[in-house]
Amino acid sequence: MVNPWAVEFWRIVGLLSVALVIGLIAGHGLTWVVVALVLYLFAHLRNLYRLERWLQGAAGFLPDTGGIWGEVYYRLHRLQKRNRKRKKRLSAMLSRFRESTAAMPDATVVLDADGAIEWWNDAATRAFGLRYPHDTARPLTNLVRHPDFHQYMGRGDFSGPVQLRSPVDERIVLSIRVIPYGKNQRLVVARDITRLHLLEQMRRDFIANVSHELRTPLTVIAGYVESLADSDDACMQPWSQSLRAMQQQSTRMQQIVSDLLLLSRLETDGDEREEEEVDVPGLLGMIRDDAIALSQGKHSIGLEAEPGLWLSGSRSELRSAFSNLVYNAVRYTPDEGTIEIRWASHDGGACFEVQDTGIGIASHHLLRLTERFYRVDVGRSREMGGTGLGLAIVKHVLMRHGSELQVDSEPGKGSTFRCVFDAGRVIRSAVAASQAQ
Ligand code: ADP
Numbered sequence: 001m002v003n004p005w006a007v008e009f010w011r012i013v014g015l016l017s018v019a020l021v022i023g024l025i026a027g028h029g030l031t032w033v034v035v036a037l038v039l040y041l042f043a044h045l046r047n048l049y050r051l052e053r054w055l056q057g058a059a060g061f062l063p064d065t066g067g068i069w070g071e072v073y074y075r076l077h078r079l080q081k082r083n084r085k086r087k088k089r090l091s092a093m094l095s096r097f098r099e100s101t102a103a104m105p106d107a108t109v110v111l112d113a114d115g116a117i118e119w120w121n122d123a124a125t126r127a128f129g130l131r132y133p134h135d136t137a138r139p140l141t142n143l144v145r146h147p148d149f150h151q152y153m154g155r156g157d158f159s160g161p162v163q164l165r166s167p168v169d170e171r172i173v174l175s176i177r178v179i180p181y182g183k184n185q186r187l188v189v190a191r192d193i194t195r196l197h198l199l200e201q202m203r204r205d206f207i208a209n210v211s212h213e214l215r216t217p218l219t220v221i222a223g224y225v226e227s228l229a230d231s232d233d234a235c236m237q238p239w240s241q242s243l244r245a246m247q248q249q250s251t252r253m254q255q256i257v258s259d260l261l262l263l264s265r266l267e268t269d270g271d272e273r274e275e276e277e278v279d280v281p282g283l284l285g286m287i288r289d290d291a292i293a294l295s296q297g298k299h300s301i302g303l304e305a306e307p308g309l310w311l312s313g314s315r316s317e318l319r320s321a322f323s324n325l326v327y328n329a330v331r332y333t334p335d336e337g338t339i340e341i342r343w344a345s346h347d348g349g350a351c352f353e354v355q356d357t358g359i360g361i362a363s364h365h366l367l368r369l370t371e372r373f374y375r376v377d378v379g380r381s382r383e384m385g386g387t388g389l390g391l392a393i394v395k396h397v398l399m400r401h402g403s404e405l406q407v408d409s410e411p412g413k414g415s416t417f418r419c420v421f422d423a424g425r426v427i428r429s430a431v432a433a434s435q436a437q
Helices: 002-028 027-056 065-105 124-128 147-155 193-232 234-268 280-295 315-331 378-382 390-400 431-436
Strands: 108-113 119-120 162-165 173-181 185-192 276-278 300-305 308-314 338-346 348-358 404-408 415-420 426-428
Touching: 002 027, 002 065, 002 431, 108 124, 119 124, 124 185, 147 162, 147 173, 173 193, 193 234, 193 404, 234 390, 276 315, 276 348, 280 308, 280 315, 308 315, 308 338, 315 338, 315 348, 315 390, 315 415, 378 415
Parallel strands: 300 338
Antiparallel strands: 108 119, 108 185, 162 173, 173 185, 276 308, 308 426, 338 348, 348 415, 404 415
16 A cells, blocks of 8 residues: 555655746746745645544535645544544434343333433333423432332442332332442333232231131130130040140140231231330340240340330330240240340340250351241241241331341250340430339
């Protein structure tokens, strides 16, 4: 390929030589060389002017010329062609992306760094009632006014979804998730989970109804079995062992039914229950006495409770949760073991802890412990009179009190069940504290 710079060089050498020869013939050699240089410079200035006009967009086409400028124009032309192709490809990609996002069944809204709406798909129009172009650049929180959504967006922790009813249709339940991307931009994705919600509701209602329906017949059966077992009638003698077994099983069934009822109440009752001031040290004193009775002196059961450290919540629910944890410690700790119950201030809030020197739990069970009917050892749980629902109840009660269950355990060494309540729930009762001193 010919080097354009070499061509340009020979061009200028040729021009100057011709000017010099003509100048020498005419008797003004230098003048002709200067004139040739000025013309050469003028030609460059003209090309520069054309280029500048073209860059400004005033000229549609690049001029067709030779020499070094021809080469520059040719390269610019190629660059322009390549850019046009790339732009076409990008816009095709963008429209494909928009089409696919628009076709998505999940509502999708793109928010800028200030939380204002940049773009949304058709499903978002249906889910949030967004109108184009009216709602463009408006904050999404101005359009979805649900307090849970405001709290979720304000918290900035988008690890989990938030559930709420569609602002357009109360019957639609949405699970909304925020995905941060780019420079503080956010993608809001809302999924219609109405069917799932209804199924969940049906499941809860079914369990509540079945438990409720079973309660009365069970009470009657248990009553009869008890009177027969307690009867002194000699003809009942051969049946005494079977009757005791029946009595034990009916008591267990009653316990399961009452735990199931409690669980469905915890699940279905909203957060609108009445808050009480719960004297936790006093409550734990009672639970400890019950635990001692359950243990029948086979364990050492200690209680350290900070006087005056009360909680705002439901007394009966907290009693259920704390007693389940303490009774489990008694049931899963062999004789002569030690159980420590602690209640103390913790990081401005309060911490409840039950530590035992019992059989412990292998780490792979820990994540599933709070599932209904999940037991590490089914036989042992039944033998101990367990229903497999205790920790599920604990989980729900704690959730309703803004806390969660933490478990540390080592098989053969023992377990520690802990829950931390935040400062907002803690009440410091000066009267109770001074009484305790
Ligand atoms: P259960 O009525 O069977 O005790 P829970 O829901 O209370 O049901 O507990 C679930 C399972 O967790 C139990 O079956 C038991 O295997 C295990 N578990 C609970 N507490 C303890 C503990 N303190 N030590 C060892 N295992 C425990």
